[in-house]
Amino acid sequence: MIPQYTENLETAALTIQQHIVDEQRRFPGATGEFSFLLSGLTLATKKIQDQVRRAGINNILGEFGAVNVQGESQQILDVYSNRVMIQSLSSRKSVGVIASEEEDEARFLNDSPEAKYAVIFDPLDGSSNIDVNVSVGTTFSIVRRPAGATDDDPNQWVLQKGAKQIGAGYVVYGSSTVMVYTVGNGVHGFTLDPGIGAFVLTHENIRMPRQGKSYSVNEAYFDNFPQHYQDYINHLRSGESGNYRSRYIGSMVADFHRTLLRGGIFIYPPTASHASGKLRLLYEANPIAMIAEQAGGFATDGHSRILEVDPKEVHQRTPLVVGSQHEMELFEEFAGRRAKASSV
Numbered sequence: 001m002i003p004q005y006t007e008n009l010e011t012a013a014l015t016i017q018q019h020i021v022d023e024q025r026r027f028p029g030a031t032g033e034f035s036f037l038l039s040g041l042t043l044a045t046k047k048i049q050d051q052v053r054r055a056g057i058n059n060i061l062g063e064f065g066a067v068n069v070q071g072e073s074q075q076i077l078d079v080y081s082n083r084v085m086i087q088s089l090s091s092r093k094s095v096g097v098i099a100s101e102e103e104d105e106a107r108f109l110n111d112s113p114e115a116k117y118a119v120i121f122d123p124l125d126g127s128s129n130i131d132v133n134v135s136v137g138t139t140f141s142i143v144r145r146p147a148g149a150t151d152d153d154p155n156q157w158v159l160q161k162g163a164k165q166i167g168a169g170y171v172v173y174g175s176s177t178v179m180v181y182t183v184g185n186g187v188h189g190f191t192l193d194p195g196i197g198a199f200v201l202t203h204e205n206i207r208m209p210r211q212g213k214s215y216s217v218n219e220a221y222f223d224n225f226p227q228h229y230q231d232y233i234n235h236l237r238s239g240e241s242g243n244y245r246s247r248y249i250g251s252m253v254a255d256f257h258r259t260l261l262r263g264g265i266f267i268y269p270p271t272a273s274h275a276s277g278k279l280r281l282l283y284e285a286n287p288i289a290m291i292a293e294q295a296g297g298f299a300t301d302g303h304s305r306i307l308e309v310d311p312k313e314v315h316q317r318t319p320l321v322v323g324s325q326h327e328m329e330l331f332e333e334f335a336g337r338r339a340k341a342s343s344v
């Protein structure tokens with residue numbers, strides 16, 4: 001028997017490839033290179049999810065035996081995911097430079113004349129959680145080669161403010177695999193249909209609710225948070241501006257994905273062990289901030305808009321506060337109060 005849902009075959013699923021091509025048509029004269037670049041990212045993340053889904057049965061769990069430039073122990077899946085990303089992007093001649101959480105430094109990928117983009121990514125964020133079957137993710141940020149960049153320093157390509165991003169997104173490997181991306185024209189979400197091996201449009205033009213019901217922060221470090229973060233969290237707990245629950249997975253992409261869809265706030269403040277925050281500006285905070293703003297939310301480092309922070313190095317860390325308008329406005333009031341108090 002033919003299932004009923006096939007009655008709508010004429011409104012067949014819109015795949016991410018089609019969506020990307022449609023987006024590019026908005027730009028007369030677009031060469032298709034950018035679409036091809038994005039398709040490299042969808043291909044890589046499909047390969048990564050394939051391995052993530054087999055974690056535990058194919059000997060790819062656990063540590064790789066090396067430590068990355070940030071002093072963190074690399075997982076086998078980190079290394080695999082990084083290779084897959086680089087391999088997929090290598091065949092996209094428009095990608096001149098890449099930077100990755102798992103690479104010591106930014107580096108040139110293609111030196112072809114068409115090379116005009118840099119892709120900056122965390123191939124597998126939250127990977128230390130994977131052995132216990134917690135959701136993980138991939139984040140990516142795309143910037144153009146800046147005017148005047150020379151051919152000998154890839155840092156010139158990647159050390160740009162987040163406001164310069166021309167595309168950004170993430171994939172969350174959760175109960176299903178979902179890709180969320182923006183090219184500056186709203187935020188769209190696609191779910192991988194394992195039957196056909198394609199990401200299909202499931203969340204069109206995502207808008208973050210103006211106010212949510214949960215806040216997300218590692219409360220174990222509460223006593224180390226700067227005072228205004230503590231005051232703000234205590235205010236949320238007090239119930240004065242809503243009945244908040246706490247939700248914290250410990251995997252940024254999954255925590256942010258929930259915040260994007262349901263509203264609320266995700267916070268990674270400065271702590272005793274990470275005085276500048278733990279998350280990385282270029283490949284974690286920037287893409288998340290662009291998505292948040294495109295969906296009607298906002299992101300700060302506690303003082304300034306994330307997208308305006310001038311990066312000084314590839315693996316620079318930052319505090320991150322991102323969420324719905326209501327919670328962000330309230331946070332800014334608390335941050336402002338603190339600034340006033342300390343200036344007296």
Ligand code: AHM
Nearest residue numbers: 072125126127128218250251252253
């Ligand atoms: P990673 O990039 O080394 O995987 O670490 C980043 C992860 C984020 O996904 C998550 O938000 C954070 O670390 C959790 O940190 P903590 O365990 O300190 O709360």
Ligand code: MG
Nearest residue numbers: 101122125126
């Ligand atoms: Mg990471």
